[in-house]
Each structure stands twice: as C-alpha cells, then as structure tokens.
Amino acid sequence: MARLRWTQVLQSLGLEFWLFLPLLGLGFWLTSGILTDQMLARSNKVTLYLEGDRQPKQPTRTVQSITVLIHAQQGRSTVNIQTANSSLTALTFEFPTTQPEQIEAAISRELGLPRDRIRALVRYQSKQGHRE
Structure with a gap:
C-alpha cells in the first residue's frame, strides 16, 4: 500500500518523467564515451594511401x-x-x-x-x- 501511494504521488507531480531523464542522459554519456574510446584507439589507415612525403626519383642522366x-x-x-x-x-x-x-x-x-x-x-x- 505504501508503494501504491508513492507511485500516485510521483504520477501527480510528473516525477516519473523527470526521474527518467537523468538515467537517459547517463546512458547517452556512457555510450558516447565507449564509442569515442573505440574511435580513438583505432589505427589510422590514412598513411597507407598517402605517399606524398617520398622523395621524387632523380631523372636518369x-x-x-x-x-x-x-x-x-x-x-x-x-x-x-x-x-x-x-x-x-x-x-x-x-x-x-x-x-x-x-x-x-x-x-x-x-x-x-x-x-x-x-x-x-x-x-x-x-x-x-x-x-x-
């Protein structure tokens, strides 16, 4: 019965919605942190395609x-x-x-x-x- 009373109080104040927002924000924060760590730890494969730093071959004389x-x-x-x-x-x-x-x-x-x-x-x- 005490539980039913608390749920009625929360519903009347609209706190069910407001209590859900911090949990939703925490979930987004953790997910974005994990994705950021994976992206930063991934190897950079751009160096496989860039060859502009090589010295040009000398023309044969x-x-x-x-x-x-x-x-x-x-x-x-x-x-x-x-x-x-x-x-x-x-x-x-x-x-x-x-x-x-x-x-x-x-x-x-x-x-x-x-x-x-x-x-x-x-x-x-x-x-x-x-x-x-």
Whole structure:
C-alpha cells in the first residue's frame, strides 16, 4: 500500500518523467564515451594511401664524358661532367683529393653510378694540361 501511494504521488507531480531523464542522459554519456574510446584507439589507415612525403626519383642522366683536372700543388681536383637527357648538360664538382681511386669513389657517390662505369668514362689532366 505504501508503494501504491508513492507511485500516485510521483504520477501527480510528473516525477516519473523527470526521474527518467537523468538515467537517459547517463546512458547517452556512457555510450558516447565507449564509442569515442573505440574511435580513438583505432589505427589510422590514412598513411597507407598517402605517399606524398617520398622523395621524387632523380631523372636518369646519361653521362657522356668525365674530365678530371688535378691541382697537385693545392691538393684538390676539379671534375667536369658532360651529360645528356637532363636539364643540366654540365656538372662541376670539386674534391679535396688527388688520388684517382678516391676521386672515382666520390664521383660514383655523387652520380649513383658504379665505379667501373666511372672508370671507363674518366679522363685525367694535370693543371698544366698533360694527360695522365
């Protein structure tokens, strides 16, 4: 009988509706929290599709000739490279060595070509113009 009285009091005040709203809000809050945690914990698959951060490949250069001018007194070498199929038709490098092996290794690193290919194209000159 006491229970019936409480339900009548709640119905007369309309509290059944007002007591249901906090429970409904709590349910929405918990559900949204769970969904948010799942969305934030999910791995980001966008990186699988984005490849814009990669370096563009260098255009292949066809090396026509390599001339090395050795400055023995200064301990350095100047390398002039003639290329084709590139926007740059001439490249110039300066290396702090006069040893042919070290010069060929440095040219190989700069151009990304094998050393035997460099060795076949290179022509050495001293500062006075004598071929070696």
